[in-house]
Amino acid sequence: MIGINERDKAVFEAGIKLGALYHQFVGTPISMETADALERTIEDSIALQPHVRSVSVSIDREMVMKKLNPNFNYCELDGRMLHVTLQIIYKSTIAQAELAYDEEKDYPLMSIKKIEEM
Amino acid sequence: MIGINERDKAVFEAGIKLGALYHQFVGTPISMETADALERTIEDSIALQPHVRSVSVSIDREMVMKKLNPNFNYCELDGRMLHVTLQIIYKSTIAQAELAYDEEKDYPLMSIKKIEEM
Amino acid sequence: MIGINERDKAVFEAGIKLGALYHQFVGTPISMETADALERTIEDSIALQPHVRSVSVSIDREMVMKKLNPNFNYCELDGRMLHVTLQIIYKSTIAQAELAYDEEKDYPLMSIKKIEEM
Amino acid sequence: MIGINERDKAVFEAGIKLGALYHQFVGTPISMETADALERTIEDSIALQPHVRSVSVSIDREMVMKKLNPNFNYCELDGRMLHVTLQIIYKSTIAQAELAYDEEKDYPLMSIKKIEEM
Numbered sequence: 001m002i003g004i005n006e007r008d009k010a011v012f013e014a015g016i017k018l019g020a021l022y023h024q025f026v027g028t029p030i031s032m033e034t035a036d037a038l039e040r041t042i043e044d045s046i047a048l049q050p051h052v053r054s055v056s057v058s059i060d061r062e063m064v065m066k067k068l069n070p071n072f073n074y075c076e077l078d079g080r081m082l083h084v085t086l087q088i089i090y091k092s093t094i095a096q097a098e099l100a101y102d103e104e105k106d107y108p109l110m111s112i113k114k115i116e117e118m
Numbered sequence: 119m120i121g122i123n124e125r126d127k128a129v130f131e132a133g134i135k136l137g138a139l140y141h142q143f144v145g146t147p148i149s150m151e152t153a154d155a156l157e158r159t160i161e162d163s164i165a166l167q168p169h170v171r172s173v174s175v176s177i178d179r180e181m182v183m184k185k186l187n188p189n190f191n192y193c194e195l196d197g198r199m200l201h202v203t204l205q206i207i208y209k210s211t212i213a214q215a216e217l218a219y220d221e222e223k224d225y226p227l228m229s230i231k232k233i234e235e236m
Numbered sequence: 237m238i239g240i241n242e243r244d245k246a247v248f249e250a251g252i253k254l255g256a257l258y259h260q261f262v263g264t265p266i267s268m269e270t271a272d273a274l275e276r277t278i279e280d281s282i283a284l285q286p287h288v289r290s291v292s293v294s295i296d297r298e299m300v301m302k303k304l305n306p307n308f309n310y311c312e313l314d315g316r317m318l319h320v321t322l323q324i325i326y327k328s329t330i331a332q333a334e335l336a337y338d339e340e341k342d343y344p345l346m347s348i349k350k351i352e353e354m
Numbered sequence: 355m356i357g358i359n360e361r362d363k364a365v366f367e368a369g370i371k372l373g374a375l376y377h378q379f380v381g382t383p384i385s386m387e388t389a390d391a392l393e394r395t396i397e398d399s400i401a402l403q404p405h406v407r408s409v410s411v412s413i414d415r416e417m418v419m420k421k422l423n424p425n426f427n428y429c430e431l432d433g434r435m436l437h438v439t440l441q442i443i444y445k446s447t448i449a450q451a452e453l454a455y456d457e458e459k460d461y462p463l464m465s466i467k468k469i470e471e472m
Binding site: 011018023024113 | 367373466
């Protein structure tokens with residue numbers, strides 16, 4: 001067994017935020033007109049959570065366009081549409097994580113990208 | 119048995135929208151600073167759905183204040199915080215519905231308020 | 237303006253339940269092995285809500301199969317997979333509503349099917 | 355900068371699962387009668403996700419009892435009701451994490467408890 005350190009906590013918090021964001025907002029009705037504001041709302045809500053240093057959300061407009069229902073002109077936010085980069089700061093450790101659609105695996109993949117000591 | 123009419127459809131759609139909105143957004147992290155933008159995001163997402171004529175969302179700031187976690191300065195959107203008025207238009211029928219906290223029952227109550235022929 | 241009656245309330249409640257169910261459970265991880273139990277859980281949670289007389293949920297196994305990620309052997313519950321029939325009883329009025337995938341519109345359509353006086 | 359290792363990945367995955375679970379299921383209607391089955395459903399859905407070795411969910415019955423609406427005899431699943439223990443296995447590293455209500459902070463706290471090499 002190994003003691004839990006700052007790095008572990010930073011990385012763990014990064015995972016929490018991506019999991020939370022995904023399952024909170026997937027299913028939200030969205031159109032080309034509302035995508036911008038929805039990106040900001042997701043960012044602002046996640047930024048409230050503990051240890052978030054920064055978060056950037058972008059919704060794939062091409063996928064939104066493809067999924068728009070022709071009768072109703074909107075669709076639902078799908079996890080595959082989300083591209084998120086976030087930084088967690090835990091004491092002096094910064095962990096950067098990402099949610100990005102992996103085309104090959106056809107999967108919205110979350111990954112830890114970088115860990116730094118300040 | 120009785121045939122389904124325009125009025126039934128308008129009222130039914132009103133129910134759908136309130137149920138959807140509630141269960142999509144409850145749990146979202148919120149603070150005094152993000153409440154405004156979250157209200158607009160909820161309105162804009164529900165306005166995309168079929169037959170919505172108008173929707174107005176207001177989040178009870180006093181309840182947000184009370185629920186703010188003192189360590190983290192945010193809380194989660196609770197159904198009791200939501201006050202929503204929406205109008206559905208189905209052909210020539212307008213149904214107005216509301217979600218409002220009923221203090222006596224301690225329950226976020228959804229109700230149909232008015233039905234009009236245009 | 238027209239006064240709200242029992243029939244309106246029954247129909248409105250039916251809408252609420254379908255909207256709620258949809259946005260609460262869409263996004264849940266699911267596989268062929270867990271579909272049965274998830275159907276029961278959705279039914280049981282919606283049956284708790286006021287005025288529900290009965291609710292039956294079935295998840296389209298063919299769609300689950302098609303959406304299963306080959307690397308991970310699960311997918312997310314999609315609104316298109318849901319077939320729901322529910323009955324609301326409000327005083328002596330029974331309203332029956334349905335959520336079913338409409339292939340032509342490629343849309344998970346909610347509709348009110350029948351209204352009866354007991 | 356420091357390269358990402360197995361341990362980081364195990365810990366990150368643990369965070370993802372807890373964040374996901376929380377925001378997927380919070381808001382679900384629950385009663386004393388449905389709590390058992392809901393625990394199993396949450397466990398089974400999270401167990402489907404990549405790298406989950408085990409997951410155990412228990413819902414605080416006392417809190418459910420206290421929150422039950424006396425008019426309707428159910429309440430909504432609140433994050434404070436959840437006690438979750440989960441193990442992630444990433445290659446030969448096992449990370450154990452927990453979600454538990456922290457009374458002092460009045461906060462549903464997620465924490466990483468143990469990291470082991472097999």
